[in-house]
Amino acid sequence: xxxxxxxxxxxxxxxxxxxxxxxxxxxxxxxxxxxxxxxxxxxxxxxxxxxxxxxxxxxxxxxxxxxxxxxxxxxxxxxxxxxxxxxxxxxxxxxxxxxxxxxxxxxxxxxxxxxxxxxxxxxxxxxxxxxxxxxxxxxxxxxxxxxxxxxxxxxxxxxxxxx
Amino acid sequence: xxxxxxxxxxxxxxxxxxxxxxxxxxxxxxxxxxxxxxxxxxxxxxxxxxxxxxxxxxxxxxxxxxxxxxxxxxxxxxxxxxxxxxxxxxxxxxxxxxxxxxxxxxxxxxxxxxxxxxxxxxxxxxxxxxxxxxxxxxxxxxxxxxxxxxxxxxxxxxxxxxxxxxxxxxxxxxxxxxxxxxxxxxxxxxxxxxxxxxxxxxxxxxxxxxxxxxxxxxxxxxxxxxxxxxxxxxxxxxxxxxxxxxxxxxxxxxxxxxxxxxxxxxxxxxxxxxxxxxxxxxxxxxxxxxxxxxxxxxxxxxxxxxxxxxxxxxxxxxxxxxxxxxxxxxxxxxxxxxxxxxxxxxxxxxxxxxxxxxxxxxxxxxxxxxxxxxxxxxxxxxxxxxxxxxxxxxxxxxxxxxxxxxxxxxxxxxxxxxxxxxxxxxxxxxxxxxxxxxxxxxxxxxxxxxxxxxxxxxxxxxxxxxxxxxxxxxxxxxxxx
Numbered sequence: 150x151x152x153x154x155x156x157x158x159x160x161x162x163x164x165x166x167x168x169x170x171x172x173x174x175x176x177x178x179x180x181x182x183x184x185x186x187x188x189x190x191x192x193x194x195x196x197x198x199x200x201x202x203x204x205x206x207x208x209x210x211x212x213x214x215x216x217x218x219x220x221x222x223x224x225x226x227x228x229x230x231x232x233x234x235x236x237x238x239x240x241x242x243x244x245x246x247x248x249x250x251x252x253x254x255x256x257x258x259x260x261x262x263x264x265x266x267x268x269x270x271x272x273x274x275x276x277x278x279x280x281x282x283x284x285x286x287x288x289x290x291x292x293x294x295x296x297x298x299x300x301x302x303x304x305x306x307x308x309x310x311x312x
Numbered sequence: 313x314x315x316x317x318x319x320x321x322x323x324x325x326x327x328x329x330x331x332x333x334x335x336x337x338x339x340x341x342x343x344x345x346x347x348x349x350x351x352x353x354x355x356x357x358x359x360x361x362x363x364x365x366x367x368x369x370x371x372x373x374x375x376x377x378x379x380x381x382x383x384x385x386x387x388x389x390x391x392x393x394x395x396x397x398x399x400x401x402x403x404x405x406x407x408x409x410x411x412x413x414x415x416x417x418x419x420x421x422x423x424x425x426x427x428x429x430x431x432x433x434x435x436x437x438x439x440x441x442x443x444x445x446x447x448x449x450x451x452x453x454x455x456x457x458x459x460x461x462x463x464x465x466x467x468x469x470x471x472x473x474x475x476x477x478x479x480x481x482x483x484x485x486x487x488x489x490x491x492x493x494x495x496x497x498x499x500x501x502x503x504x505x506x507x508x509x510x511x512x513x514x515x516x517x518x519x520x521x522x523x524x525x526x527x528x529x530x531x532x533x534x535x536x537x538x539x540x541x542x543x544x545x546x547x548x549x550x551x552x553x554x555x556x557x558x559x560x561x562x563x564x565x566x567x568x569x570x571x572x573x574x575x576x577x578x579x580x581x582x583x584x585x586x587x588x589x590x591x592x593x594x595x596x597x598x599x600x601x602x603x604x605x606x607x608x609x610x611x612x613x614x615x616x617x618x619x620x621x622x623x624x625x626x627x628x629x630x631x632x633x634x635x636x637x638x639x640x641x642x643x644x645x646x647x648x649x650x651x652x653x654x655x656x657x658x659x660x661x662x663x664x665x666x667x668x669x670x671x672x673x674x675x676x677x678x679x680x681x682x683x684x685x686x687x688x689x690x691x692x693x694x695x696x697x698x699x700x701x702x703x704x705x706x707x708x709x710x711x712x713x714x715x716x717x718x719x720x721x722x723x724x725x726x727x728x729x730x731x732x733x734x735x736x737x738x739x740x741x742x743x744x745x746x747x748x749x750x751x752x753x754x755x756x757x758x759x760x761x762x763x764x765x766x767x768x769x770x771x772x773x774x775x776x777x778x779x780x781x782x783x784x785x786x787x788x789x790x791x792x793x
Binding site for chain 1: 345
C-alpha cells in the first residue's frame with residue numbers, strides 16, 4: 150500500500166467489492182461504511198452505533214471480519230471487501246442467509262447483515278461450532294429486537310447444512 | 313459534532329522509515345493510526361485534536377511475535393486475534409491471552425493492536441495489567457534510534473506517557489515465565505462480552521517452603537480500572553514477601569490494595585464498589601496461591617460465568633469430577649481414574665492422561681464405553697431412551713459427531729442399518745467409528761472393511777476409534793463454559 154493525498158483533498162482509491170474491481174474518488178479519512186453506502190450504493194451494510202460497538206456495519210476485508218465504521222477508506226486500498234450483497238449467488242441465498250430466514254433470525258433487519266457476516270466468518274473457520282463458540286463469535290453484534298435465541302439457532306442450522 | 317473527512321490529511325507510506333521521518337519532521341502534528349478501533353471512534357465523535365494522520369496498519373516492521381530464549385517480542389502492530397491464537401502466548405502468558413479474548417468482539421480483536429492499546433492508555437484496558445505483571449519492556453523507535461524502557465512506570469498520569477512525539481512503540485518484550493508460577497486473572501464487568509472492566513486483576517505468584525509450611529517467595533499484582541493508570545501494587549508485593557498465607561495475610565492484602573488504588577465513580581461503577589471488589593480479588597489470588605492443588609501455575613479465573621472448565625474440575629470432589637467427565641468416554645472406570653489423576657494442567661495433559669488410562673483398562677471397561685454410543689445413523693432416536701443430564705450431553709455430542717450421517721438419504725441409512733446389524737451379529741457389540749467429518753459413504757466402506765477383520769484386530773480398531781472419540785469430546789468439554 151502506498152497511497153497518499155498530498156494536499157488533503159480527494160484521492161483515487163481502487164479495491165474490490167464482492168469480486169468486482171471498483172474505483173472511487175474519496176477523502177482518505179472517509180469511513181469505508183460511507184464509501185460503501187454512498188459512493189457504491191451498497192446499502193446492505195448498516196450503520197448502528199458508528200463507534201465499533203454494535204457490529205451492524207461489519208464486512209469482511211480480505212476474509213477478515215471488521216467494523217466498516219472504523220476503517221478509513223485509505224486502509225481498504227487494494228483489498229477485497231465482501232458485503233452482505235456478495236454472499237448470495239444471484240437469487241440463490243447462501244446457507245447462512247437461508248438459515249436466518251428459516252429460523253426467524255431477523256426482525257427489523259438492521260443487525261442482520263453484520264450478524265450474517267460474523268456467522269459466515271465463524272463457519273469459514275469452524276465447521277461445527279458449539280453454542281458457546283457461536284455466542285462468542287456474535288458477541289460483537291448487538292440485536293435490539295428479536296433476541297439471540299433464533300440467531301444462534303440459525304448459525305447452528307447453517308453449520309449442519311454446510312457440513 | 314461529527315468530523316468532516318475533507319478537513320483531514322491521511323497518508324499511508326507503507327514502511328516504518330517513512331513514518332518515522334514524517335513524525336520527526338513535524339513532531340506532534342501527526343497521529344499514528346493502526347487498526348483504528350480507538351482513533352476512529354474519537355474521529356467520528358469530532359474529538360481528534362490533530363488534522364494529520366499516518367497509517368501504521370500492517371507495517372511489516374511492527375508485525376509478528378518473535379520467540380527468543382529469554383523473552384518473546386510482540387510486534388506493536390500485533391492484533392488481539394493474533395495474540396489470542398499464538399501458541400506460546402497461550403501456553404506461557406495466559407494472562408495476556410485471556411485479556412486479549414476479553415477485549416471487544418471478534419471484529420475489534422481483528423483490528424485492535426497491543427501497541428495501540430498501550431498508547432491509548434485507557435486505565436480500563438484489560439491487557440495492560442497483564443503486561444505489568446509480566447514485567448514487560450517496550451522498544452521505542454524514532455529516527456534518533458531505539459531505546460528500551462520498562463513498562464512499569466511508562467504511564468506517568470492519565471493518558472500521559474514516557475514517549476516523545478516522534479517516537480513509536482516497535483515491540484513489547486515479555487520475559488518468559490518459568491512454569492512454577494501460579495497465574496491468576498479475573499475481570500469484573502457488567503456482562504460476559506464486550507463489557508469494559510469495573511475492575512481487572514492480573515497476578516503471578518510463587519511459594520517456597522518455610523520453617524512452618526509454605527511462605528510467599530514472590531508475587532506480582534497488577535490492577536486495571538482502579539486508578540488513572542494501570543497499577544502495579546509494589547508495596548503490597550514487598551509487604552507479603554516471606555509471609556505465610558493465612559487469614560492475617562489476606563486482611564493485609566485487602567487493606568494494602570484498598571489503600572494503593574484511587575478508584576472513581578463513573579458510568580460503569582462506583583469508587584466504593586471498585587475498592588471492595590479489588591480487595592476481594594487480590595485476596596482471592598492469595599487464597600488460590602495457597603491451595604496445594606493449583607495445577608502447575610495455570611489456574612485462571614474468568615469473568616463471572618466464564619470460569620475455566622479445567623480449573624473448576626480440578627477442585628471439585630472426586631465423585632462430581634468423575635460424573636462430569638464420564639460422557640467424554642462412557643467408561644466409569646476411566647472416569648474414576650481421570651478424577652484421581654487431578655489436578656491436570658492443560659488440554660495436552662488431559663489427553664495424554666486419558667490415553668494412558670484408556671490403555672490400562674480391561675475389555676469389560678472398553679465394552680462399557682462402546683455401549684454408551686447410539687448406533688451410527690440412529691443418533692436422532694432420542695425418545696427411545698430415558699436420558700439423564702449426563703446422557704443428554706453424550707447424546708448431543710453423538711448427534712454432532714454423526715451429523716453427516718443424520719443427513720444421509722433413506723437408502724444409505726438402510727444400508728448402514730443392515731451393516732450395523734451384521735456387525736453386531738459377528739462381533740457381539742455395536743460398531744464404533746469416529747464419525748466426525750466422515751460422510752455416510754466413507755463410514756459404509758469402513759464398516760464393510762472392518763466386517764472382514766478377525767476378533768482381535770477388530771477390537772484393536774474399535775479401541776482406537778473410541779480413543780479418538782474421547783479426544784474430540786474432551787476438547788469440546790474443555791472449551792465449554
